[in-house]
Amino acid sequence: MHQDSPSILIILMGSLGDVVRGFFLVSHIKNNLPKSKITWIIEPAWSELVDFHPRIDKMIVFNRPKNVLGVLNLYKVLSREHFDIVFDLQRHFKSGFFSLLSGAKTRVGFGRKNAKELNWIFNNEHIEDVDEELLLPKWRHYLKFTEFLGLPEPAFLDFGFSSLDVKTNIP
Secondary structure, three states: OOOOEEEEEEEEOOOHHHHHHHHHHHHHHHHHHOOEEEEEEEOHHHHHHHHOOOOOOOOOOOOOOOOOOOOOOOOOOHHOOOOOOEEEEOOOOOHHHHHHOOOOOOOOOOOOOOOOHHHHHHHOOEEEOOOOOOOHHHHHHHHHHHHHHOOOOOOOOOOEEEEHHHHHHHH
């Protein structure tokens, strides 16, 4: 992995709340590793929001395929990117499969206890399982992924938007 400029794939396609909570990871990574390249896989419902984020370098929109050709197309896109590390924040079978398709040497996901649908099988590194998962805020759970980059805990949560961004660039 390129220590100061890793190519990172974030897989988080789900609900609006999860996507927004995931934005602070982008800022935390970019604040510490400004040369890093961050790509985000998202479903169409939230693609405009992800595209609006000023610190996400690339977005891959995954339309649910009607057949296997859609998955093959995603594989082609992912294989051209050469990711150093994947953060599979979704924890479902589909996101784990996408993590594997990425070809990244390091694929970080949830541990067996906190993953769903056998997701943990597809990732070769796992954040520490949490016994009382519901007691840990989701953003803290997500923050555990950045430990694999050697990042310190942030002093504050920065979601990456300024008031100027919001006033002038809302889609």
